[in-house]
Amino acid sequence: MMFMGGDKAAAESDHGSADEGGHGEAESGGHGEGGEASFVDVPPMVVNLRTSDGQARFLKLHFLIVPSNADKKAEIEEKMPLIIDRYQPFLRELRPEDLAGSAAVYRIKEELILRAGEIVGTGGVSDVLIQDLIQQ
Numbered sequence: 001m002m003f004m005g006g007d008k009a010a011a012e013s014d015h016g017s018a019d020e021g022g023h024g025e026a027e028s029g030g031h032g033e034g035g036e037a038s039f040v041d042v043p044p045m046v047v048n049l050r051t052s053d054g055q056a057r058f059l060k061l062h063f064l065i066v067p068s069n070a071d072k073k074a075e076i077e078e079k080m081p082l083i084i085d086r087y088q089p090f091l092r093e094l095r096p097e098d099l100a101g102s103a104a105v106y107r108i109k110e111e112l113i114l115r116a117g118e119i120v121g122t123g124g125v126s127d128v129l130i131q132d133l134i135q136q
Contacts, residue, residue: 039064040076042084044132047091049099057096060134065116066127075120086115099135108133 042063049057065083067073076083090111098104112128 038067038070038073039129040067040073040080042080045084045087045091047088047094049135050093050095052095058136059091059094059099060132060136061091061130062132063112064129064131065112065125066129068124068126072120072124075124076116079119082119083116086119087112090115096135099133105130105133 042065044060044062046058046060049059051057065076067076094108099108109128109130113125116125116128117123
């Protein structure tokens with residue numbers, strides 16, 4: 001082990017060097033380099049929320065779709081009207097209590113990924129990045 005001022009050779013003997021597959025000095029080409037990040041902006045949406053008391057409540061939602069690859073980005077952009085059409089019934093069925101808590105955002109993201117996947121194919125969407133989620 002190498003703590004403050006230890007010997008590099010001793011550290012490599014415990015962990016191996018980078019070329020041996022250990023934890024030594026890394027070569028460039030990690031996650032931060034390489035291809036560009038690819039996002040598809042979904043136009044902001046405002047939908048009515050279902051309420052039991054008849055009070056008007058709204059959800060304003062803006063998010064980005066992360067395609068699984070560059071080919072899917074073009075397909076998602078082309079099929080955006082179909083994707084939005086698939087989202088509308090789900091979003092309009094939400095109740096204010098469905099949006100409570102941190103798990104609610106996770107559930108909504110999963111549903112949005114699933115519904116976009118129904119249009120562009122399973123695995124075509126790797127993530128949804130929520131930019132705004134405002135209940136009014």
